[in-house]
Amino acid sequence: MSSQSTGRRAGAVAGSAGASKDAPRGAADRDSSSGASALRSVDLARTAGVSPQQIRNYADAGILPAAPRSPAGYRRFDAGHRAALVAYRSLARGYGSGTARAVMRAVHAGDVPGALALLDAGHAELHEQRGSLRATGEALRAVAEDGPSAPPLPRARLRIGEVAAHLGVRTSALRVWEAAGLLAPSRDPGTRYRSYLPADVRDARIVHLLRQSHHLLPQIRPVLDDLRRSGGVGALRTALAQRERALNLRARAMLEGAARLHDYLADRPSGEEPSASSGSRGAAAGMPPAPTPGDDGHGDTSVTASTGNGP
Numbered sequence: 001m002s003s004q005s006t007g008r009r010a011g012a013v014a015g016s017a018g019a020s021k022d023a024p025r026g027a028a029d030r031d032s033s034s035g036a037s038a039l040r041s042v043d044l045a046r047t048a049g050v051s052p053q054q055i056r057n058y059a060d061a062g063i064l065p066a067a068p069r070s071p072a073g074y075r076r077f078d079a080g081h082r083a084a085l086v087a088y089r090s091l092a093r094g095y096g097s098g099t100a101r102a103v104m105r106a107v108h109a110g111d112v113p114g115a116l117a118l119l120d121a122g123h124a125e126l127h128e129q130r131g132s133l134r135a136t137g138e139a140l141r142a143v144a145e146d147g148p149s150a151p152p153l154p155r156a157r158l159r160i161g162e163v164a165a166h167l168g169v170r171t172s173a174l175r176v177w178e179a180a181g182l183l184a185p186s187r188d189p190g191t192r193y194r195s196y197l198p199a200d201v202r203d204a205r206i207v208h209l210l211r212q213s214h215h216l217l218p219q220i221r222p223v224l225d226d227l228r229r230s231g232g233v234g235a236l237r238t239a240l241a242q243r244e245r246a247l248n249l250r251a252r253a254m255l256e257g258a259a260r261l262h263d264y265l266a267d268r269p270s271g272e273e274p275s276a277s278s279g280s281r282g283a284a285a286g287m288p289p290a291p292t293p294g295d296d297g298h299g300d301t302s303v304t305a306s307t308g309n310g311p
Contacts, residue, residue: 039077048085055085062105063088080268084108087257087264094254095122103261112265119258126254129247135215136223136240139206158196160185166201167208177207180217182224203227 041052048055058064059075064084067075084104091100099118106115153166164171177183178194183203185194196204203224210220230236 039079039082041075041077044077044082044085047082048089058085058088061101062108063101064104065108083264083267087260090253090260091257094250094252094257095119100257107261107265115261119254119261122254126247126251132219132222133240133243133247135210135219136226136236138213138215139210139220139223139227140237140240153198153201156198158201160194160196163196163201163204167205169204169208173208174204177204177217180221182207182217182221 041055044055045052055064055077056075059067059081064077064081067077067081070076088100088104091103095103095118099122103115103118106112106118158166160171160174164174174183178185183200185196185200187193188195206224206227207220210223226239227236230239
């Protein structure tokens with residue numbers, strides 16, 4: 001055999017070996033044992049709009065199921081990992097990255113009831129926020145309805161007995177509301193008597209109206225805090241409308257996240273941990289936008305970045 005022919009054969013063998021080693025950086029190959037299409041970290045990264053390193057961080061954090069490695073040591077992802085990624089990113093949009101991470105870890109540890117309990121807690125928190133928003137709205141309506149009929153104040157500063165008579169309540173009630181942090185009247189420098197300004201009387205009237213509607217003191221405090229922070233009823237009404245829109249958007253995001261998690265759970269064998277061979281109906285729907293608190297789309301800061309550059 002000529003040296004030229006030998007050289008060509010040696011070059012072909014070397015090229016074949018090089019192509020095999022570089023496979024993780026080339027086109028996606030196929031797992032010869034299962035026939036399932038193998039995905040690289042860069043493929044998942046493109047799906048989510050993050051860096052390949054972030055995908056490795058997700059895998060290390062337990063957000064993705066365990067991934068087998070190729071003989072060369074590279075992680076081999078598949079449609080099941082893409083489904084987990086879709087579920088996590090969707091959950092993060094509605095529940096926050098911390099809850100989403102805990103949910104996926106619980107799922108991959110086989111604790112599906114624990115994961116569902118975390119979702120329940122998120123919905124309970126949203127319900128509580130809606131209750132606070134509703135109480136504030138009721139307070140605004142009550143003030144608007146009561147305002148025109150409320151008698152004018154006799155002077156700019158009132159003592160506690162005068163405020164009690166003005167509102168039709170006992171002085172002991174005003175002291176209880178003050179002890180609860182709802183009222184904060186100033187004190188006369190000489191006598192140390194309580195001195196109620198018009199804003200203090202307004203706050204006391206709001207507390208009285210909400211108490212008549214059976215609102216608890218802890219439910220009333222956020223109402224007053226919002227009113228003081230906004231600076232007036234009109235500004236507070238605008239802020240409430242904006243908050244309601246934000247809550248509705250979050251509720252829809254939570255609904256979508258729960259649906260993606262349901263798809264992920266439904267596509268894996270019952271009672272088994274999601275594995276690299278599990279598919280996903282949710283993944284077929286595509287990757288949702290992923291703007292989450294603490295995540296700029298290029299890396300989830302809630303997951304500690306790995307310092308290594310390995311596969």
